[in-house]
Amino acid sequence: MNTTEPFEPDFAKGGGIIPAVAQCHRTGRVLMLAYMNEEAWRTTLSSGRAVYFSRSRNRLWHKGEESGHVQQVHAIYLDCDRDTILLQVEQVGGAACHEGFPSCFFRRRQPDGSAQVIEEQVFDPAKVYRG
Amino acid sequence: MNTTEPFEPDFAKGGGIIPAVAQCHRTGRVLMLAYMNEEAWRTTLSSGRAVYFSRSRNRLWHKGEESGHVQQVHAIYLDCDRDTILLQVEQVGGAACHEGFPSCFFRRRQPDGSAQVIEEQVFDPAKVYRG
Numbered sequence: 001m002n003t004t005e006p007f008e009p010d011f012a013k014g015g016g017i018i019p020a021v022a023q024c025h026r027t028g029r030v031l032m033l034a035y036m037n038e039e040a041w042r043t044t045l046s047s048g049r050a051v052y053f054s055r056s057r058n059r060l061w062h063k064g065e066e067s068g069h070v071q072q073v074h075a076i077y078l079d080c081d082r083d084t085i086l087l088q089v090e091q092v093g094g095a096a097c098h099e100g101f102p103s104c105f106f107r108r109r110q111p112d113g114s115a116q117v118i119e120e121q122v123f124d125p126a127k128v129y130r131g
Numbered sequence: 132m133n134t135t136e137p138f139e140p141d142f143a144k145g146g147g148i149i150p151a152v153a154q155c156h157r158t159g160r161v162l163m164l165a166y167m168n169e170e171a172w173r174t175t176l177s178s179g180r181a182v183y184f185s186r187s188r189n190r191l192w193h194k195g196e197e198s199g200h201v202q203q204v205h206a207i208y209l210d211c212d213r214d215t216i217l218l219q220v221e222q223v224g225g226a227a228c229h230e231g232f233p234s235c236f237f238r239r240r241q242p243d244g245s246a247q248v249i250e251e252q253v254f255d256p257a258k259v260y261r262g
Binding site: 006007008019021023027028029030032033075076077078079080081084086097098099101104105106107108109110113114115 | 137138154158160163164207208209210212215228230235236238239245246
């Protein structure tokens with residue numbers, strides 16, 4: 001079953017902003033979760049690179065704008081309710097996390113409630129981000 | 132680097148409710164995105180099964196409570212900001228989506244803006260959910 005109906009996110013459900021999950025298109029590793037508004041979505045589609053909406057900075061966030069670690073979009077999925085976006089991406093530089101790890105989910109919770117770091121750091125944030 | 136500091140989600144960041152991504156622990160397929168409040172988180176930890184907070188029903192949602200398609204939790208990750216949860220799960224019944232598909236992200240967006248269904252339906256929702 002394919003359809004030619006417009007297949008667009010329902011931004012209204014999230015008050016204009018809905019979550020977007022980025023996943024490595026090769027390994028399936030979940031890299032990060034961020035948010036998109038309609039402008040971020042449109043810019044992602046037109047540029048082929050992941051563009052999010054930063055809730056803390058209240059503006060578009062071209063992922064990699066500071067670090068150079070952009071995300072090239074390989075595939076886009078919406079969920080059944082069209083209120084979540086899934087991007088399969090190529091993470092340029094090998095690290096999605098601003099802390100220098102491949103994935104933002106680099107800490108696994110242990111049964112005793114502590115955190116285990118399960119990835120190697122790819123870059124030193126102090127050398128990539130300035131101020 | 133491991134730490135014995137408490138490693139807990141920061142529910143305050145999301146006004147008490149933060150997103151949780153469920154991923155198949157074997158294939159890496161992203162199955163769904165839902166939300167958790169602190170009670171859902173605690174119940175997930177104690178039961179070993181994914182329990183979410185349903186925003187539409189405004190109550191705990193024991194995933195699979197109607198369909199029997201529970202999610203056995205194999206691993207739990209928090210992201211760098213501790214405001215997103217990642218669960219690696221075994222999806223009992225093989226379908227996470229209430230529409231009967233393995234993943235809620237069963238529609239891939241095509242370059243022309245249309246949707247392509249990329250998975251086979253595992254069950255018929257009309258036979259699983261009653262009213």
